[in-house]
Amino acid sequence: MQPASYHLENTWSPDGGPNGRLTFTLVNLSDAPLTDFRLVYTSLTRVIDPKACDNAVFLRRNANFHEFTPPAGLSLVSGESWTFSVSGLNRTAKHCTDGAKSAYLTLSDGSHVSVSVSDLLLEGRVSAPPPVLLPEGKLDLPFAIQPWPATIDAWPGEGFPVVLYPVKGTDGSSLKAVATAQALFHRLFPANHAPFSLIAAPQGRRLRFVERPALAREAYELTFSADEIALAYSADAGRLYGLTTLAQLLDGTRREPGKFRFPVAGTISDQPRYGWRGCHLDVSRQFHPKENVKRLIDILAWLKLNIFHWHLTDDEAWRLEIKAYPQLTSTGVLRGPDEPLLPQLGNGAEPVDGFYSHADVREIVAHALALGVEVVPEIDIPGHSTAALVALPDLADGQEAPESYHSVQGYPNNALNPAVEPTYEFLGKVFDEMVELFPSDYIHIGGDEVANGSWLASPQARKLMEREGISGTFALQSYFLKRVKTMLTARGRKLAGWNEVAHGGGVSTEGTLLMAWEKPEVGIELAREGYDVVMTPGQAYYLDMVQAEAWQEPGASWAGTVPPAHTYAYEAEGEFPEELKDRMKGVQACIWQENFLSRDYFNRLVFPRLPAIAEAAWTPKAGKDWERFAAIVRLSPAL
Structure with missing residues (x-):
């Protein structure tokens, strides 16, 4: 992609008005002089006082759309720039996204030309690295489940199954649920190893579905053993949520085996807090x-x-x-x-x-x-x-x-x-x-x-x-x-x-x-x-x-x-x-x-x-x- 022929820098400073001042510099990077033009930019920091404008004429604003024209007769040869400022702003700028989000020029023949825009610079603010927002975290139980279940009484094994597969005789609707969960996983993680198989697989673990009407519609219960996992549910929603939890457990164990493990015994009894x-x-x-x-x-x-x-x-x-x-x-x-x-x-x-x-x-x-x-x-x-x-x-x-x-x-x-x-x-x-x-x-x-x-x-x-x-x-x-x-x-x-x-x-x-x-x-x-x-x-x-x-x-x-x-x-x-x-x-x-x-x-x-x-x-x-x-x-x- 070729660089734009015109570039807009923008800076906010705290002086110049109750909510500070925006200063814009348009740089002509083209080979030809720039004359008789209008500049448009879009910004959430809006101009609400059209008269508070220096070295430019404010033409109009519609919501976040702003249009200006330079002083009469201004001509910018290649490499030259035009600087103007506006105050009378609707708010104080605080972050890099508070400035211009896009810009273009309207030329004398009515055509429009894109202008590249830099992130807003804030005068007086130090450009420090962004803070760490997420700690490494720590686990009491090494299970990759999110959101965390309502009740978990399970303990981790040393290994993990290659896949989980329905036991022989599983009903058609449960087979379709497994296929749905498998397809969801493939779409989200196309390069990761699939957690399910519809047929018995060596080194896999059997998955038995148990319909239990007493459970709430979105509830499920997983019971783990060395040979089999039982998934109890009362409705399609709970069954799919149980399968999703199993997919998360197996995927986490496979991706970070030193951090996450797969349950070998115990139960997970789960249902949502809110509807x-x-x-x-x-x-x-x-x-x-x-x-x-x-x-x-x-x-x-x-x-x-x-x-x-x-x-x-x-x-x-x-x-x-x-x-x-x-x-x-x-x-x-x-x-x-x-x-x-x-x-x-x-x-x-x-x-x-x-x-x-x-x-x-x-x-x-x-x-x-x-x-x-x-x-x-x-x-x-x-x-x-x-x-x-x-x-x-x-x-x-x-x-x-x-x-x-x-x-x-x-x-x-x-x-x-x-x-x-x-x-x-x-x-x-x-x-x-x-x-x-x-x-x-x-x-x-x-x-x-x-x-x-x-x-x-x-x-x-x-x-x-x-x-x-x-x-x-x-x-x-x-x-x-x-x-x-x-x-x-x-x-x-x-x-x-x-x-x-x-x-x-x-x-x-x-x-x-x-x-x-x-x-x-x-x-x-x-x-x-x-x-x-x-x-x-x-x-x-x-x-x-x-x-x-x-x-x-x-x-x-x-x-x-x-x-x-x-x-x-x-x-x-x-x-x-x-x-x-x-x-x-x-x-x-x-x-x-x-x-x-x-x-x-x-x-x-x-x-x-x-x-x-x-x-x-x-x-x-x-x-x-x-x-x-x-x-x-x-x-x-x-x-």
Whole structure:
């Protein structure tokens, strides 16, 4: 790959404004002079005061998109540079990913040229090596199981079987379960020795399946002896989890025989701590192809997580094909300099798109179902709807003043208007297609981060408030979400949403599941109001958060610094009163992708914190051990 002809350096310094100053230097590395151009960069550290700009003219901003032009007459010959600075920032920069994520030039003929971008430098911060986030760990029992089982009373042998194989006469469904576990292992570890065989093998060990109806659906029990292993279960889920544990044990022993061993006797009795053990993935900010999504689901199954929460729409793109509205996945996914949606968060001169067809969704849902993973889809409404409104502009109140409100991410007028009646026809058709694609009882409707002040400049919204006797943004949101819940109920689905669904009067608590993300205390408040709750606080379970204070650590920092040890130690039940604990249905990791510009960034931020959350979801509090976890987690697969 040839180096870019233009390069952008960026530095943050603490002086120059309440949140410091960003200084940019554009270097012309081409052979020709550069004149009459505009510079665009994308950054989560946004300019909110257009006048606080030195040696450049601020032209426009849309969320994270910023456009500038140099002083009149500026010409850069090869090797020369242009430096300008901006203050009036929305926040203080703290980490290397707080600067420009992408950039391009628009030339005088209207063409666009990519600009390479360096990581942000932070003035006054020492570029020390990143801290060690994961200790070597230590083991009391040399077994490679993750998440750690509820009860283990087994002891290690000196050797290990080559493979495990079903005893003669094993029923067909158990043989299929072995094949499923084997295929999962092959996909995750294609170069490793397979743990199972469907036929008897020399130096192997027999595996006997025992159906035991008294066990819970996701429970299993393993009994080890020198000649045979018995796997007891009552349902497909428990059987597959037992096979996964056996695969982990054998794989760990084979990969690190001096550290891990295989049980020769004793029992493992296991079942999950929580029923909802989830992982969320935002594919709106950064698109993941179908095979990536399937691999993530494989990893969830390996970690005994049972919910894949698929965040399919946001301001940046609408990723789910809706045949009734093809514009959503043509206009509503295309970002680029001359496209309906402007570049955001890592996009440059080249247009980007990407969506999931009905066929893609069916394939992914079937893949997950075979592994005991439920796919819960999310379309984020009424806020976070820029892509939908760009694709379907008739859903806006045409008399509403432009830029009458902005979301916390900086998007103007980005929420579906509760007073525009065609909105409900639109959502009805969307839900009709979703219930055909997703068998989950739940459809997640977002409901988060509607800016206070939304719709108040809309004549239609003002008429609606007068007619309904309500006032304010959140009363309008409650009106909207109550209608949405009625629509879902009519289609046999339950409503899931973020904790702000409860604002302004909320919705009926019956058949509603809310996710507490803003802070842990919110979960207790929701439970007091009668909602079922999944705990996913940013301060522990948001995997886009930075893991250390060091400036070169990638990630967001609004919820603080979240090292793996903190994620592991966090107890989601927290201060839940005893009488409210039955309202807490489980825990969930959230993968928001503003900072995930590469697979390396993804893996650095998600692992080992995703396995840490998996253990918190499965293992009883008394059974958790950070040193043991650290010793085992290095065996975990990555994306």
